[in-house]
Amino acid sequence: MLRIIPFFTTEAQLVSALKRGESRAHKVVYERYAGKMLAVCTRYCSNRADAEEVMIDGFMKVFEKIEQFREDGSFEGWIRRIMVTESLMFLRRNRQWRQEVAVDEMTDEPDYEWADTAVNENDLLRMVNQLPDGYRTVFNLYAIEGYSHAEIADMLGISEGTSKSQLSRARILLQTNLKKLEKDFTNEKTYRKAAY
The missing domain is CATH 1.10.10.10 (Winged helix-like DNA-binding domain superfamily/Winged helix DNA-binding domain)
Incomplete structure (x- = not known):
């Protein structure tokens, strides 16, 4: 019988895999945090389509800037700050x-x-x-x-x-x-x- 070992059981393992550029880690991060981050973006962007666009841009920024995460705070909190920043940038670009x-x-x-x-x-x-x-x-x-x-x-x-x-x-x-x-x-x- 084949035993499946849980992948990325800790936040540190997930962050390490992201820093190594593992695509499975990207998928796990998205699946784990997308719902919460969409809620964050929706609070700033009144339109759901805009919020989804901002969230996707935010996740791209997370993956691009993962080396900047110092692991001295919450990974979810770091992602959340990126989503807030991306939401604010969207508002500046597209709205008065x-x-x-x-x-x-x-x-x-x-x-x-x-x-x-x-x-x-x-x-x-x-x-x-x-x-x-x-x-x-x-x-x-x-x-x-x-x-x-x-x-x-x-x-x-x-x-x-x-x-x-x-x-x-x-x-x-x-x-x-x-x-x-x-x-x-x-x-x-x-x-x-x-x-x-």
């Missing part, structure tokens, strides 16, 4: 990402207790994806990736004040959309009760 929209100050705060129980992850991701490119980019970098405003300003070539402003406006739009979702939910619930 610094766009702003006028937002009236919110007068009502959403009911966050309601949001905790009634809003699912897909609703939240959809709301984030509907933000204008600049707001979405800063929101993702700050709230999801954990970069500081100084780091975001450096990455995007903007001032810290602009980064803070974009984040503030993103939050206002998200709160507005959350309030609208709450109102729609309440109206639908009231309609259903009246129908019975």
